[in-house]
Amino acid sequence: MMSLSSKIKSLPIAKVFSKDKLVASPFLNKIGIQPFRLWLANKRYHDKQYLVDSSVVNQVDQLMKDGIILVENFMSDSEFAAITKECRSFIDSDSFETSKKVGSNTIYNQSIENMDKTVYPTTTGLLNHPLLLKLFSAADKRELDPTKGDIIILIQYLVQGDGEDLDIESELHVDTFFNTYKAWLYLDDVRLENGPFSYVKGSHTNLNKDRYNNVYHYSLQKDVSGSRRVSKNEVDDLGLQETTVLCKKNTLAMANTFGFHRRLQGVNGNDRLTIAITAKRSPF
Numbered sequence: 001m002m003s004l005s006s007k008i009k010s011l012p013i014a015k016v017f018s019k020d021k022l023v024a025s026p027f028l029n030k031i032g033i034q035p036f037r038l039w040l041a042n043k044r045y046h047d048k049q050y051l052v053d054s055s056v057v058n059q060v061d062q063l064m065k066d067g068i069i070l071v072e073n074f075m076s077d078s079e080f081a082a083i084t085k086e087c088r089s090f091i092d093s094d095s096f097e098t099s100k101k102v103g104s105n106t107i108y109n110q111s112i113e114n115m116d117k118t119v120y121p122t123t124t125g126l127l128n129h130p131l132l133l134k135l136f137s138a139a140d141k142r143e144l145d146p147t148k149g150d151i152i153i154l155i156q157y158l159v160q161g162d163g164e165d166l167d168i169e170s171e172l173h174v175d176t177f178f179n180t181y182k183a184w185l186y187l188d189d190v191r192l193e194n195g196p197f198s199y200v201k202g203s204h205t206n207l208n209k210d211r212y213n214n215v216y217h218y219s220l221q222k223d224v225s226g227s228r229r230v231s232k233n234e235v236d237d238l239g240l241q242e243t244t245v246l247c248k249k250n251t252l253a254m255a256n257t258f259g260f261h262r263r264l265q266g267v268n269g270n271d272r273l274t275i276a277i278t279a280k281r282s283p284f
C-alpha cells in the first residue's frame with residue numbers, strides 16, 4: 001500500500017516545483033502553472049550568483065549572451081588522438097549499452113561511467129576534465145561533483161538513415177522550461193551530411209509576452225512528456241536566426257538547451273562520433 005508521503009509526492013501540485021517538463025493537471029495548466037514555472041525558474045537562475053573561474057570568464061560571458069559557445073582544439077593533439085582511438089575501438093567492440101531508432105536514423109549510446117578505466121583511460125578521464133568542470137559549474141552556477149553523478153557523459157554514435165521517417169530531434173524545440181546545458185565534443189568533423197546541431201542564438205533569453213503565451217498553449221496539450229516545438233514564425237517574430245554548427249573535430253559545442261535548437265537531418269549512410277555531456281540540474 002502507498003504511504004501517505006508517497007501519495008502526496010505523486011499529486012500534480014507536488015510536481016509544480018519539480019523538473020518535470022509539464023505538470024499533469026488540466027486544472028493547474030488552465031490557470032497558468034506552466035508560465036509561472038517558467039518565470040520562477042528563470043528568476044531563480046538569474047538571481048543566483050556564482051564566482052566563475054577567471055580562466056573561463058570570457059567563454060561563460062559568451063555562453064550567457066548567445067546561449068552557445070564553441071571551444072576549438074578542446075583537447076591537446078595527443079589527448080585527442082588517444083580518445084579517438086579508444087572510442088573507435090569501442091565502436092568496433094559492438095558493445096554499446098543502448099541503440100535506438102530516431103526516425104530513420106540510429107543512435108548508439110554508452111555511458112563512460114560504466115567503462116573500464118584501464119582500457120579507456122582518456123575517455124573515462126573526461127569525468128574529471130578541468131575545463132569541462134569549470135564550464136559546466138559556471139553555467140549551472142554550482143560546484144559540480146562528477147562522483148555524485150552531477151555530470152553524465154556518453155559516447156554517442158549517430159548513423160544517418162534515408163530520412164523518410166522523421167527524426168523528432170530535427171524539429172526545432174526547447175528541451176524544457178528552465179536553463180539547462182549540454183555539450184558535445186566532436187570526434188569527427190561536423191558536416192551537413194552527418195546531422196549537425198543547429199541553434200537559435202539569443203533564444204534562451206527572449207522571454208517576452210508571446211513566449212509566455214506559447215508556453216501556456218503548449219501546457220494545455222494532453223501529452224506531458226514531449227518538448228515544446230518552436231515554429232519558424234516564433235523565431236522570426238523574435239528577430240533571431242538559426243545557426244548551423246559546422247565545425248572541425250576536437251571542437252566542444254556547449255549550449256543552453258532552454259534555447260531553440262535541433263539536429264538537422266543528414267544524408268543516408270553518413271555517421272558521426274561524439275562525446276555527449278549533460279549536467280543534471282533541478283530548476284528550484
Ligand SMILES: [Fe+2]
Pocket residue numbers: 173174175257261
Ligand atoms: Fe533537444
